[in-house]
Amino acid sequence: MKRVSLLQLFFAALLGSGALAPPMVLAQVPARFYWKTLSGANAVPLIFNSISGNTNPFDPAHIPMGDANFDGTLAIAGYARTFTMFDRSAMAAVLVPMGRLSGDVNVAGRTASQSAKGFGDPMAEFDLNIIGPPAQKTLADALRYEPGFSVDLLVDLAVPIGEYDSEKTLNIGQNRVYGRLGMPVVWQLGPWVPGRRTTLEFLPAVWLFGDNTDYVGKTLKTDPLFQLDAHLTHDFGEHFWGALDASWYSGGKSTINGVPGKKLNNLGVGFTLGYQVNDNLNLTFGYKSTVNDSAPDDLRMDGFMISLVYGWHPIIEGAKRLEGE
Amino acid sequence: MKSLSAAIVAAVLLALLFDTFAPAHSQQVKRPNIVIILGDDLGFADMSSFGGEIKTPNLDELAKEGVRFTQFYTHASCSPTRSMLLTGVDTHLNGLGNMDEWAAPNQWDVDGYEGHLRRNLTTLPQLLRDAGYHTYMAGKWHMGKAPDLIPAARGFERDFSLLDGAGSYWDMWNFTAISPKSTFTEDGRYLIRLPKDYYATKTYTDKIISDIEADRKDGKPFFVYLSEQAPHDPYHLPRDWRNRHVGEYDKGWDVVRNERLQRQIKMGITAPGTDLAERMWFVPDASLLAPATRAIMGKKMELYAGMVENMDYHVGRLMDYLKTIGEYDNTIFIVFGDNGAEGADLFKMIAGTPGTRDFLFASMVWSETNPNAWGDPHSYVGYGPAWAQVSMTPFSQYKGNLAEGGIRNALIVSGPIDRQAAGSINHQAVLHVADIMPTLLEVAGAKRPQTYQGQEQPPLIGESWVKMLEGKEASPRTDKDYLAWEIFGNCAVRQGDWKLVWQYKPYGTGEWQLFNLAEDLGERHDLAAERPEKVKELVALWDDYVKANHVILPSRVLWEGMEQKLPQRYPVEPGFPPLIYKSQFVPPKDMLANPKP
Numbered sequence: 001m002k003r004v005s006l007l008q009l010f011f012a013a014l015l016g017s018g019a020l021a022p023p024m025v026l027a028q029v030p031a032r033f034y035w036k037t038l039s040g041a042n043a044v045p046l047i048f049n050s051i052s053g054n055t056n057p058f059d060p061a062h063i064p065m066g067d068a069n070f071d072g073t074l075a076i077a078g079y080a081r082t083f084t085m086f087d088r089s090a091m092a093a094v095l096v097p098m099g100r101l102s103g104d105v106n107v108a109g110r111t112a113s114q115s116a117k118g119f120g121d122p123m124a125e126f127d128l129n130i131i132g133p134p135a136q137k138t139l140a141d142a143l144r145y146e147p148g149f150s151v152d153l154l155v156d157l158a159v160p161i162g163e164y165d166s167e168k169t170l171n172i173g174q175n176r177v178y179g180r181l182g183m184p185v186v187w188q189l190g191p192w193v194p195g196r197r198t199t200l201e202f203l204p205a206v207w208l209f210g211d212n213t214d215y216v217g218k219t220l221k222t223d224p225l226f227q228l229d230a231h232l233t234h235d236f237g238e239h240f241w242g243a244l245d246a247s248w249y250s251g252g253k254s255t256i257n258g259v260p261g262k263k264l265n266n267l268g269v270g271f272t273l274g275y276q277v278n279d280n281l282n283l284t285f286g287y288k289s290t291v292n293d294s295a296p297d298d299l300r301m302d303g304f305m306i307s308l309v310y311g312w313h314p315i316i317e318g319a320k321r322l323e324g325e
Numbered sequence: 326m327k328s329l330s331a332a333i334v335a336a337v338l339l340a341l342l343f344d345t346f347a348p349a350h351s352q353q354v355k356r357p358n359i360v361i362i363l364g365d366d367l368g369f370a371d372m373s374s375f376g377g378e379i380k381t382p383n384l385d386e387l388a389k390e391g392v393r394f395t396q397f398y399t400h401a402s403c404s405p406t407r408s409m410l411l412t413g414v415d416t417h418l419n420g421l422g423n424m425d426e427w428a429a430p431n432q433w434d435v436d437g438y439e440g441h442l443r444r445n446l447t448t449l450p451q452l453l454r455d456a457g458y459h460t461y462m463a464g465k466w467h468m469g470k471a472p473d474l475i476p477a478a479r480g481f482e483r484d485f486s487l488l489d490g491a492g493s494y495w496d497m498w499n500f501t502a503i504s505p506k507s508t509f510t511e512d513g514r515y516l517i518r519l520p521k522d523y524y525a526t527k528t529y530t531d532k533i534i535s536d537i538e539a540d541r542k543d544g545k546p547f548f549v550y551l552s553e554q555a556p557h558d559p560y561h562l563p564r565d566w567r568n569r570h571v572g573e574y575d576k577g578w579d580v581v582r583n584e585r586l587q588r589q590i591k592m593g594i595t596a597p598g599t600d601l602a603e604r605m606w607f608v609p610d611a612s613l614l615a616p617a618t619r620a621i622m623g624k625k626m627e628l629y630a631g632m633v634e635n636m637d638y639h640v641g642r643l644m645d646y647l648k649t650i651g652e653y654d655n656t657i658f659i660v661f662g663d664n665g666a667e668g669a670d671l672f673k674m675i676a677g678t679p680g681t682r683d684f685l686f687a688s689m690v691w692s693e694t695n696p697n698a699w700g701d702p703h704s705y706v707g708y709g710p711a712w713a714q715v716s717m718t719p720f721s722q723y724k725g726n727l728a729e730g731g732i733r734n735a736l737i738v739s740g741p742i743d744r745q746a747a748g749s750i751n752h753q754a755v756l757h758v759a760d761i762m763p764t765l766l767e768v769a770g771a772k773r774p775q776t777y778q779g780q781e782q783p784p785l786i787g788e789s790w791v792k793m794l795e796g797k798e799a800s801p802r803t804d805k806d807y808l809a810w811e812i813f814g815n816c817a818v819r820q821g822d823w824k825l826v827w828q829y830k831p832y833g834t835g836e837w838q839l840f841n842l843a844e845d846l847g848e849r850h851d852l853a854a855e856r857p858e859k860v861k862e863l864v865a866l867w868d869d870y871v872k873a874n875h876v877i878l879p880s881r882v883l884w885e886g887m888e889q890k891l892p893q894r895y896p897v898e899p900g901f902p903p904l905i906y907k908s909q910f911v912p913p914k915d916m917l918a919n920p921k922p
Contacts, residue, residue, distance in 0.1 A: 139617030143696055144571065144624075193698040229791070 030272050030286060030305075031201055031231035031243035033129065034152055034184035036089040036141040041082045043311040047101075050075040053290070053301030058097055058120045058162075058172050059221045060180070061247055062264060063254045070103030070170070084135040085128055093125040097162070097172070104171050114170040118163030121173050126155045127184065139315065146192040147199070154182035154205065166214040176220070177210035195238040203229040207237045207252065210235050218257040225252030227266065232273075239276040245269065245288060249299065266299040267291050279320070282309040349370060351626075356769055357741045358647075358656040359453075360549040361761070362640055363410070364633075365403065365465055365491075365557035366724060367662030367734070368716025371633050375590035375735045376718065378573070378581070379630045383641030384737065389748045391739020392794075395594060397756040397821075401665050401724060401731035401775045401812050405492060406663040406758050407552070411468070411479070413785040417811070417874040421468070424518035426490070427813060429879030433759055441469030445780045447773055449762050451480030454547045456771035462486060463529035464552030470508055477513030482654070484533040485511045487554060488523070491671070494561035495702040496524040496553060499784060500675045524563060525554045534646050541650060547661055548765075558707035559691075562700040566631040574623035574630075577611025578711040579604065579678075584836075585718040590888075593750050595719055595846070595889040602721035602730065602847030605668075606894045608711045613905060615847040623707040624696055626715070631700075638739050642847035657740035657768065659761060665731040668723035672705045699835035710894050721848045725883075727810050727817040728848050729824075736745050742768055742793045755799035755819070757808055757892030759787035767791045769825030807863075809870035814882040818867045824848075825863035831894045837864065 051057040051072045054065050058074065080093035097120030105114050129135070132150025136142040162173025182205030189198040209222040226249075233243040246269045253263040270288025277283050289302035330575035339553055364371075371377045374388035393474045399406040400416060408414075408421040417437045423429065427442030432438035440881075442448070450460040462484040469475065469488075476484035492499045492507035497519060499507045509516040511532075520528060533549055540547070574581060576893035582601060589595035604610075611619055629831045647653040676687035693704035700706070714730065722728035736756065742764075745751065766773060775782060787799035802808075807820035816827040827833060839853040840858050853860050870876065901907050 006580070049388075139615070140575065140620030143617060143620050145696065191697060191701065193695045193701070195695075196698075 007213055015102045017271070023127060026225040027229050029301075030284065030307075031233045031245060032199070033242070034150075034154075034186055034192040034201070034203070035147065036129060036133075036136060036145065036150070037082050038139065038313055039082050039084045039137050040091070041311060041313045043080045045076065045078050045080070045095075045307060045309045047074075047305065047307040049303050049305045051301065051303035053299070055299055055301055056101065057301065057303070058101065059174055059176075060097070060158075060178060060224060061209055061254060062301070063222070063252075063261065064250060064264075064268075064297055064300055065105060065131075065169070065297055067289075068103060069103050070101055072099060072101040074099040074101075080125075084137050087134050087137075089129040089132075089135040090132075091125075091127045093121060095125065096120070096122045097150070099172065101170055101172065103170070114168050116165070116168065116170050116172050116174050117324055121158040121162035123156055123158040128153050132186075133136045147186045149188070150186045152184040154180065154184055154203075156180040156182075160210075167216065169216055174212065174216060175275065178207065180205050182206070185288050191279075195235050197235045197241075199229040199231070199233045201229075201233065203227075205229075214254065216251075220254060220256055222254045223251055224265075226250045233272075243272040243274075245272055245286070247288075262297045264299055266293065268301065280310055280312055282311065283307070284309075340749075355411065355544065355655065356458075356546045357767070357868055358546045358652055359458075359765055360643070360647075360656055360658050361410070362658065362660045363529070363550070363552045364636065364660075364662040364777040365466070365552070365554055366667040367553075367636075368666035368713070368718075368723075369662070369730075369733060369735045370585045370589065370718035370733060371556075371662075371666075371716050372637075372737075374737070376585045376592065376594050376815065377633075378588075379569050379633045380569075381633060383637050383644055384660055385884050386644070387660060387739045388737045388888065390477040391658065391737055391743050391747070393594070393750045394736040394738070394744045394754060394756055396754060397661060397734055397736035397758075398808055398810075399661065399734050399758045400810060401664050401727055401815075403465075403663045404828050405812060407466075407468055407787075408442055409757075409759040410761055411450065412442065412446045412551075413449070413759050413787050414446060415759070415786050415874040417876050417905075418783040419446055422875075422877065423812070423879060424838065427879075427883055429881040434878055435877060438877065440567065441471075441474050441860045444473060444842075445778045445861045447777045447782060448480045448766060449477075449616040450548060450550065452766060452773055453769050454480050454482060456766075456769050457545055458769060459483075459536075459540050459545050460550075461533055461547060462550040462552065463532045463536075464525075464550075465557075466510075466552065467648050475513065479806060481550070483532075483536045484514050485509070485903030486527060486552075488689060491559075493556050493559065493702060495523065498690050498703070500672075500683075500687075501690070502830075505686065505690070517909050525561075526636050526639050529553065530642050533643060536688055537646070537652075541652070545654075546769075550577070550768075551640075552718060553636055555636040556629055559705040560625070560628040560632050560633045560700060561702070561704070562628055562635060562701065563737055564700065564907060566635045567700045568631075569629045569634065570627040572620070572623070574626040574712075575616065575619045577614070577623075578608070578626075580717050582715045584719050585715065586878045589718065589790070599719050600845075600847050600849060602714070602728075604897050605710050605714060605722070605848055606712070606897055607892050609892045610899075611711070621696060622701065622709075622711065625706055626712045628706055629667075629712060629716075651825060655741060657742045657765075658737065660735075660737040661758070662734045663725040664734070665720075665722070665726070666713040667707060668710035669707075669725060671707055680906070682860045705900065719846055722832060725813065727812070727826050727828060727882065728814045728832075729846065730844070732810060732817070738790070738794065742791070742794050754790075754793055755802045755806075755808070756790065756800075757787055760787065760790055760801060761787065763787050763789040764791060807866045807870075809867060809874075811871075811878070813884065814879050815868060818863050820863060822861060822864060823859055825860060825867065829882060829887070831888045831891050832884070 039075045053064045054068045057072050076095050078095035082091045087203050100117040102115035104111050129152045136145050157179040160175050164171045164173035164175040182203050185202040187200045205227050207225040212220040228248045230246045231243045235241045249264040249266045268290045272286035274284040284307045286305040288301055293300040371379050372381045372384050374385040391456045405416040405421045412419045420439040420441050420443035422438035428440050454460045460481045462481040466486045466488045476486050488508040497506045590597050610683055677683040680782045691705045693701055698704050717723050717730035720730035722730040763785050792798045793801050802819040809818040818825050822841050824836045824840045824842050838851040840848045
């Protein structure tokens with residue numbers, strides 16, 4: 001096999017991997033996010049979302065605000081790196097949300113327009129594979145990798161340093177610590193050949209929230225929120241894939257100064273299309289919307305997403321430079 | 326009491342008498358069945374019983390029960406070997422003086438070079454059928470496609486045959502735009518489609534079992550020619566057979582070849598002190614390759630090993646079936662490969678270059694190139710010269726060449742024909758594939774007519790193994806007998822321990838080379854300059870062979886341009902040049918220091 005072909009294989013493995021896929025969108029990571037890649041790979045994701053609904057898209061608690069209606073432009077920039085820990089694949093990432101949000105909010109029976117902008121709460125993410133193939137420490141490992149049935153342990157932690165105005169109910173930052181514990185599952189169905197890959201993926205997770213003691217002068221508490229994401233993904237070509245997505249939210253009852261709200265029990269569905277533009281750049285497009293959301297207290301949210309992910313690995317970049325000589 | 330004792334004694338005597346004569350009686354009543362298992366491009370050192378790390382428990386069982394031969398010769402290419410197997414006649418007289426695919430202009434329309442088995446020759450299955458055997462074939466034929474050339478026309482009562490030299494194991498796709506589909510026959514009819522769940526190795530075994538089952542009640546012995554397609558490339562393989570050696574070959578061909586040699590020495594296949602043949606000069610030292618490159622190359626060998634293991638598994642199914650119906654103990658098994666392992670990149674030769682018709686065809690049909698797709702339909706993997714040399718450990722070169730790696734193969738013979746110690750290894754007998762015809766005719770009590778279709782039959786070039794297998798002689802050949810080969814313009818002759826070879830550059834020198842195989846199995850030391858009288862002697866034998874067999878050296882050969890395409894040939898010296906083998910210098914720890922400010 002010519003060296004250039006070998007390199008293309010590595011790139012395909014690298015960019016096809018989850019570490020370089022767009023992270024948190026609508027509080028849900030997209031399909032193929034937890035695919036594994038070569039240790040030492042780097043990625044910079046840039047994700048743009050246009051979102052509408054009755055909940056703050058920057059807040060993973062997804063507290064429905066009655067008949068409020070928000071429009072937001074959300075972007076997430078970050079950096080992710082894969083590495084090996086205990087001979088298992090691991091990934092660490094930092095994600096910084098930013099954007100604008102505006103809409104009508106019903107406060108104490110009065111409707112008021114509110115808006116917010118700026119940087120949100122940065123989130124650190126750590127993922128460690130616990131069931132599945134060993135880490136891809138070398139290019140040889142990467143070439144042989146097939147996920148089979150793999151399960152990860154996932155920990156997210158957001159630091160409350162984002163833009164926050166205690167006079168407003170609508171904010172980019174959340175003024176409280178929150179995080180997530182999850183177990184991403186990737187289940188390979190059929191051959192692991194670019195152009196023919198099919199996966200069924202699940203992410204059962206629990207979001208945990210600290211208290212916001214200055215929520216328009218009140219205390220906001222939120223019970224743990226269980227979230228289950230599911231994706232059926234399939235390659236339509238070597239560089240083009242799609243996914244059917246679904247998310248189920250349950251629990252997460254919020255209490256404001258002791259006054260309880262409603263527990264979430266909502267379902268969202270959507271789709272994602274992905275395309276590998278070149279050796280380093282991946283493009284995805286998606287749409288997602290909640291369903292059965294006509295009741296006033298139901299969570300309503302829909303949004304378009306476009307992501308660009310730039311990925312690289314020093315060995316492969318070096319080999320490309322030599323090939324170019 | 327007395328009469329009771331007498332009765333017991335009489336009964337015991339009767340039982341003993343019956344026990345003594347019963348086997349002989351049954352042998353007289355029913356002649357042994359015959360099963361030939363022919364691996365396509367199977368290497369000398371691939372089976373575990375010949376030193377391979379590849380797991381072949383069923384073939385090894387035959388080796389354990391029978392005898393292994395280490396000086397068995399085929400031809401360097403498939404059709405010529407097959408033609409000699411089934412006719413016992415030299416290739417230049419039986420129609421396969423050259424491969425059909427490579428016939429040279431000066432050989433066209435010349436008797437003996439038709440590219441198919443000549444119509445006026447009697448065949449082994451035909452004579453066995455006439456002698457009362459059922460004759461079944463499954464697998465690769467590659468000796469003619471016309472209605473009067475197919476297996477049914479050449480003596481097989483039933484067949485399921487791939488008429489081409491190779492093709493997909495999963496479907497009917499073949500390799501070129503002008504001949505895109507493989508041709509199959511079943512019982513003399515050309516198939517328009519393949520059976521459901523077709524996978525070559527499995528289906529061939531299924532067909533043979535069903536053929537035997539269909540006729541077994543009539544009590545006639547059977548002759549089976551199980552002409553495996555495996556492990557010929559492309560390495561098509563069910564998924565669950567692909568990952569049984571993951572990473573095992575990343576250590577590289579030199580290491581694996583040496584491991585095989587050590588096992589061969591330990592089990593007595595090869596003599597202690599045997600030197601490996603030189604690694605082909607254009608094959609890199611695997612230790613210089615990056616791990617990923619070794620992994621990719623190693624994966625090809627993983628697939629090859631899977632091909633051999635899968636073939637062994639299906640051979641085991643046939644053996645189990647014969648045991649179940651009680652025929653196993655009365656069956657002679659003959660197992661061997663048809664030539665050296667394949668080191669050429671056949672696909673590259675066929676697929677051509679961008680802009681050509683065949684490249685377009687390959688783009689449509691043979692472009693599953695991702696390593697994870699290797700083994701699937703539309704993928705094409707062959708393992709190349711480095712691993713082919715491993716398959717031919719300890720010999721030099723591989724298929725297509727007349728070095729030992731092209732023509733010497735592993736042979737197992739087991740069953741009622743064999744009176745040698747079970748599991749023994751025979752190094753003395755110099756055997757040839759053309760010997761099988763006279764051997765089996767003798768076993769079956771069949772006669773070969775002097776004339777057929779009004780024409781005098783060419784002489785059989787082989788010698789029967791029956792006396793040797795009965796332990797009455799060491800070899801069917803004396804030191805005066807000789808064997809000779811010609812294919813693609815390359816020539817060789819062997820007499821006793823001496824072998825004379827002429828090969829085109831760059832695989833050969835374009836001169837006669839002389840080797841003493843007793844001392845130099847790897848053909849490293851050309852003694853032609855030292856022993857001109859021996860060269861002269863063997864050249865005389867070669868001339869005799871040419872005359873007796875109407876050998877026409879081809880005017881065009883596949884080696885054309887090879888010398889210009891391949892790197893210049895220099896001897897391979899391990900560790901040379903030192904530049905790329907020098908490890909990092911590590912200074913004494915107590916002399917380490919930081920730079921001064």
